[in-house]
Amino acid sequence: MVVYVDNTRNKFKHMIMSHMWADTDEELHAMATKIGLKRVWFQRPPHAKWKHYDLCQEKKRMAIRLGAVETDKYGASEHIAQKEQNYDVLQKITKLRQRNLEQRLGKCK
Numbered sequence: 001m002v003v004y005v006d007n008t009r010n011k012f013k014h015m016i017m018s019h020m021w022a023d024t025d026e027e028l029h030a031m032a033t034k035i036g037l038k039r040v041w042f043q044r045p046p047h048a049k050w051k052h053y054d055l056c057q058e059k060k061r062m063a064i065r066l067g068a069v070e071t072d073k074y075g076a077s078e079h080i081a082q083k084e085q086n087y088d089v090l091q092k093i094t095k096l097r098q099r100n101l102e103q104r105l106g107k108c109k
Contacts, residue, residue, distance in 0.1 A: 001024055002022065002027075002068075005069070019054060028051065035062040072097070
């Protein structure tokens with residue numbers, strides 16, 4: 001089982017936030033407890049698209065030091081699509097990642 005954090009950088013008040021989610025709720029809450037997140041910060045449907053915590057960059061670094069895997073901005077969507085076996089979404093994510101890579105490589109020339 002794995003806990004994930006993404007590399008998004010969303011502004012919230014004076015902080016820059018990312019997301020943390022996991023294969024299981026138990027694993028997600030265990031990591032949240034280890035890095036000092038409050039359970040009331042847990043977000044889930046219908047108030048959120050998926051089960052996750054928002055976390056500041058300091059907490060993100062702590063989670064990574066404790067074994068969380070960092071993903072790109074498509075990581076959460078990919079995780080949900082894999083669970084739902086939504087191959088159309090997985091294919092779109094692959095194309096978006098490829099396009100982003102090509103754009104970055106084009107800027108390096």
